[in-house]
Amino acid sequence: MQTHVVIIGGGPVGLLLAAELAGYGVDTVVLEAQDAVSERPKATTLHARAVQCLARxxxxxxxxPLSAGGDGCGCPFHFAGLPGLVITAPEGEPEPILKWPQAELERLFEARARKAGARILRGHRVAEIRQEQEQESEQESDGVAGAGGAVTVRAEGPHGP
Structure with a gap:
């Protein structure tokens, strides 16, 4: 299998990166060892900067929900055992603290990545990563073991290595 970029790991960061790259026309493959999104409770909170960046x-x-702005729109939270902290967001921006299970974010990011053209290969465990020299160019070669056996994925960026 040939691609521009291989992302190892289909968690929220890997899937978000795949959505971004594929959205810009970069041929992207995500390799994820798990067959499906894990429903095991993990992270459930996104804070201001992450929420704002994702929304933008x-x-x-x-x-x-969007913030109403002003002094009255603060969201109370705690961090490092310090209760009573308040974080605000400008008017029109999303609320600064978003409670959303990681599994839902992963499903959302995976759907966006697939819609943009990324290939998500679940149930594929990376067995080997090798960097090869071919004349003056470099290519990544990933040995991947999936339900159908071993697969080789080669990645070379759209403009060369």
Whole structure:
């Protein structure tokens, strides 16, 4: 299998990266060892900067509540055992703290990545990563073991290594 970019790991970061790259026309493959998104409780909170960045790049659904702005829009939270902290967001930005299970984010990012053209290969465990020299160019070669056996994925960026 030939591609521009191979992403190892289909968690929220890998899937978000795949959505971004594929959205810009970069041929992207995600290799994830798990067969499906894990429902095991993990992270459930996104804070201000992450929420704002995801919203500005179009990665959050439209139903995410927006801040009313001003002094009265603060969201109380705690960090490092310090209770009573307040974080605010400018008017029109999403609420600064978003409670959303990681599994839901992964499903959302995976759907966006697939829609943009990324290939998500679940149930594929990376067995080997090798960097090869071919004349003056370099290529990544990933040995991948999946349900159908071993697969070789070669990655070379759209403009060469």
């Amino acid at each position: 790049r179009g990665h959050l659904p439209e139903h995410v």
